[in-house]
Amino acid sequence: MPKLLHLQVACAENRVIGRDGRLPWSIPEDMAFFHAQTAGQIVVLGRVCFETWPRVQQDGRRPVVVTRNAALAGGAVRTASSLAAALALAEALPGEIHICGGQRIYQETLALDRPMRLHLTLVHADVPGDTFFPEWRHLAWRELDRRESADANYRYTFFTLERS
Numbered sequence: 001m002p003k004l005l006h007l008q009v010a011c012a013e014n015r016v017i018g019r020d021g022r023l024p025w026s027i028p029e030d031m032a033f034f035h036a037q038t039a040g041q042i043v044v045l046g047r048v049c050f051e052t053w054p055r056v057q058q059d060g061r062r063p064v065v066v067t068r069n070a071a072l073a074g075g076a077v078r079t080a081s082s083l084a085a086a087l088a089l090a091e092a093l094p095g096e097i098h099i100c101g102g103q104r105i106y107q108e109t110l111a112l113d114r115p116m117r118l119h120l121t122l123v124h125a126d127v128p129g130d131t132f133f134p135e136w137r138h139l140a141w142r143e144l145d146r147r148e149s150a151d152a153n154y155r156y157t158f159f160t161l162e163r164s
């Protein structure tokens, strides 16, 4: 039985997740949630996400970076040349598998026919950007939890959704 995949994403109503290689917002509560969720776990992420998260290895995270550049491997950092190879590597390690983007990694993960849990922070705004989360609303999710929150700039909802 393969491990449950945990997808971590913060997404605007118009599905934007990034702009110019960075997050298009600063939402401290969401960042703290993301860090707590992934601490001590395996994080599968694309090369740009890896390069823009210098402290990824803090709190015991073990990154598996999807990239053609195997030279990025070293220490606790592993590389894989495809999502399938990254998941095979992650399956053999202890701990949960958290999929942390970007766009193509999310697309390929959502297309997989296996159990997954989506930890979605839905930011209630249309935000300009160049990187998107795939449409997820038509898929057969079961809602496990939701919690609404806000800061001075945004209203957002933390959803936990699962499909088997």
Ligand SMILES: NC(=O)c1ccc[n+]([C@@H]2O[C@H](COP(=O)([O-])OP(=O)(O)OC[C@H]3O[C@@H](n4cnc5c(N)ncnc54)[C@H](OP(=O)(O)O)[C@@H]3O)[C@@H](O)[C@H]2O)c1
Residues within 6 Å of the ligand: 008, 009, 010, 011, 016, 017, 018, 019, 020, 021, 022, 023, 024, 045, 046, 047, 048, 049, 050, 066, 067, 068, 069, 081, 082, 083, 100, 101, 102, 103, 104, 105, 108, 131
């Ligand atoms: N809001 C959120 O929750 C969230 C989450 C994640 C990312 N983001 C945002 O999204 C942007 C980064 O994401 P991105 O989509 O541009 O880049 P990315 O996925 O982090 O990195 C793209 C690179 O990863 C490798 N790669 C990705 N998918 C692959 C696949 N399926 N097979 C083989 N290689 C693959 C390739 O690396 P090589 O070129 O090295 O071969 C590709 O050039 C940033 O703006 C970031 O802030 C936001």
